[in-house]
Amino acid sequence: xxxxxxxxxxxxxxxxxxxxxxxxxxxxxxxxxxxxxxxxxxxxxxxxxxxxxxxxxxxxxxxxxxxxxxxxxxxxxxxxxxxxxxxxxxxxxxxxxxxxxxxxxxxxxxxxxxxxxxxxxxxxxxxxxxxxxxxxxxxxxxxxxxxxxxxxxxxxxxxxxxxxxxxxxxxxxxxxxxxxxxxxxxxxxxxxxxxxxxxxxxxxxxxxxxxxxxxxxxxxxxxxxxxxxxxxxxxxxxxxx
Numbered sequence: 001x002x003x004x005x006x007x008x009x010x011x012x013x014x015x016x017x018x019x020x021x022x023x024x025x026x027x028x029x030x031x032x033x034x035x036x037x038x039x040x041x042x043x044x045x046x047x048x049x050x051x052x053x054x055x056x057x058x059x060x061x062x063x064x065x066x067x068x069x070x071x072x073x074x075x076x077x078x079x080x081x082x083x084x085x086x087x088x089x090x091x092x093x094x095x096x097x098x099x100x101x102x103x104x105x106x107x108x109x110x111x112x113x114x115x116x117x118x119x120x121x122x123x124x125x126x127x128x129x130x131x132x133x134x135x136x137x138x139x140x141x142x143x144x145x146x147x148x149x150x151x152x153x154x155x156x157x158x159x160x161x162x163x164x165x166x167x168x169x170x171x172x173x174x175x176x177x178x179x180x181x182x183x184x185x186x187x188x189x190x191x192x193x194x195x196x197x198x199x200x201x202x203x204x205x206x207x208x209x210x211x212x213x214x215x216x217x218x219x220x221x222x223x224x225x226x227x228x229x230x231x232x233x234x235x236x237x238x239x240x241x
Contacts, residue, residue: 010111013080015049016058019067025167026151029066038169049119056090078138083110083118085119085131085138088168090121092132099132099166099183100174101213133174134165134226149226152188153200153219158233160189160203173221180215188227200240 022030026035026203032050036043050067053059058073069077087106091097097105113121119140122128131137136145163186164240168174177183187205191214194201199216217225 008076011049012053012056012058013076013111015053016069016073016077017080017084018154019059019069020074020081023069030064035067041203061190062064068069075142078142080110080145081135082140083113085124085135086118086121086128087113088133089125089128089131089137093125098175098178099168100171100178102132103168132170132184134163149228150225151232152190152202152217152225153223154225155190155230156233157190157192159230160205160233161224161227162187162229164228166170167224167226174226175214176221188225190233 004063016037017037019030021038022028022034027034032043032046035050036046039046050059050061053073054061057070057074060068060070084106087109088102091102091105092099092142122140127139128137134149136147139146147165150161152161152163155161163182163184166174166177166184180205182188183206189205191201191203193199197219199218200222201214202217203212203214205212217221
């Protein structure tokens, strides 16, 4: 069976979710190379699946122009993300999982949870708008809460903001952040950036006696953190005359 009404497989769900993530995180249209890296498969496998997704009406794929979800593809991606992110939230809030333990569990469960169970979990949780990593949870009607954060790596020295989101594809990174007591809502200040692609020196303000401690974050980790309510430092101020 072809067309948007065709039954979605686990592979289809994984691909449309990955394509949506590229736009959601400001990376632009998905590419064959980018999807292969994100999904851990070969480029030839990606090309074959993209042809199937186009035949089923989930994507538009123009040579050298990247991959875009159609309206049907977007609706399907939001359905998968709603399942994944509600499951992560339920595992953390109700079952005591850490934010570094839930991604792989939700990857498995998202393909099998029934709509009825999902709606009851949503109600039990009080209809949360964001998951434990700060990702917006699509509502049942497909609407998504506005997210206005920016990557910490884009800040200038002296800027500081509230941590509102962490990319969750690398559990080891989340474990390390937890061990450093870095969680959502702490304030992070970029003190300085080492030259030639070196680490970011970051000051952490978390409302504890240990507030003001400084830590080095590598470029990849700094780029995985998202902050909001950014206050610009002296490097943004106009010079006095």
